[in-house]
Amino acid sequence: MLQIKSALDSERLDLVERDLREVGFHVIENVITDEEADEAREVIWKLIEEDIANGHDHSYGDGKIRRVWAIVGKSPIFRYFIQHPTVVAVWKRMLGEDVIASTFTANIVGAGAPAGGWHIDYPYWAMQSPFPSGSLTGQTVWMLDDFTEENGATACIPESHKTLRRPELGEAEGLEMSIAVAPKGSIMFTNGAIWHQSRPNLTDIPRVGLLGMYNRSVIYPQEDMPRQLTDEELAGESDVLKQLLGRSIQFRDPDHGQNWHRTDSGFREI
Numbered sequence: 001m002l003q004i005k006s007a008l009d010s011e012r013l014d015l016v017e018r019d020l021r022e023v024g025f026h027v028i029e030n031v032i033t034d035e036e037a038d039e040a041r042e043v044i045w046k047l048i049e050e051d052i053a054n055g056h057d058h059s060y061g062d063g064k065i066r067r068v069w070a071i072v073g074k075s076p077i078f079r080y081f082i083q084h085p086t087v088v089a090v091w092k093r094m095l096g097e098d099v100i101a102s103t104f105t106a107n108i109v110g111a112g113a114p115a116g117g118w119h120i121d122y123p124y125w126a127m128q129s130p131f132p133s134g135s136l137t138g139q140t141v142w143m144l145d146d147f148t149e150e151n152g153a154t155a156c157i158p159e160s161h162k163t164l165r166r167p168e169l170g171e172a173e174g175l176e177m178s179i180a181v182a183p184k185g186s187i188m189f190t191n192g193a194i195w196h197q198s199r200p201n202l203t204d205i206p207r208v209g210l211l212g213m214y215n216r217s218v219i220y221p222q223e224d225m226p227r228q229l230t231d232e233e234l235a236g237e238s239d240v241l242k243q244l245l246g247r248s249i250q251f252r253d254p255d256h257g258q259n260w261h262r263t264d265s266g267f268r269e270i
């Protein structure tokens with residue numbers, strides 16, 4: 001059974017905020033139980049098989065790194081993760097009370113996979129530099145396996161978000177990096193502008209991670225979040241989940257005024 005642990009106390013939240021602003025990342029260990037991590041990992045495995053069967057296999061890194069997109073509507077466990085109180089507390093603090101989710105996917109760094117490639121996350125990669133200095137977006141890396149130096153853990157270049165630009169090709173190679181080594185069930189929060197990559201997986205076991213990104217509500221999400229659950233599926237869900245999926249944002253309809261919001265199939269007056 002899923003257990004919701006309490007959100008962070010304000011001292012820890014202060015520390016997370018300071019790290020995200022100053023260093024660019026922060027790890028919290030054991031946010032979910034081993035059983036929850038194992039359950040999610042099993043679901044991801046089924047989704048990979050479905051993707052392959054349906055011709056929707058998304059691979060990169062010599063075909064050894066695999067992505068499963070749009071997971072929030074695909075299992076109740078991801079609906080629980082995306083609105084986990086610890087995660088929501090951090091992103092409300094960094095991105096505003098009206099924070100939205102931008103994308104929620106799985107990234108599987110397979111046995112023998114090469115490094116993922118140094119980059120910054122959306123929307124920064126779609127923006128011209130210099131980026132604004134405040135946070136626009138944040139990444140949440142869910143570790144469904146122990147992350148180790150050898151198995152493709154995520155690496156960040158500390159303070160690189162302060163450059164307010166993307167790394168040039170080759171620029172990050174050789175810079176001092178910090179590898180997110182932590183036990184299964186831990187989370188790493190990152191500033192979306194940090195230079196980072198998944199490390200090579202030198203083991204023969206795939207490393208499974210989930211990637212949940214959150215935006216300030218004025219930034220268009222990377223995935224089409226409002227449509228990932230139907231109105232019917234969302235009916236019994238929390239207001240937090242509805243907010244994260246962008247269902248609370250009000251639009252100005254040219255004919256009717258401003259009180260229109262997204263549904264699974266279009267717009268409706270609130």
Ligand SMILES: O=C(O)CCC(=O)C(=O)O
Nearest residue numbers: 107121153154197198209
């Ligand atoms: O899976 C990881 O370790 C990081 C992947 C990543 O940074 C991304 O897909 O944006």
Ligand SMILES: [Fe+2]
Nearest residue numbers: 119120121196
């Ligand atoms: Fe990334």
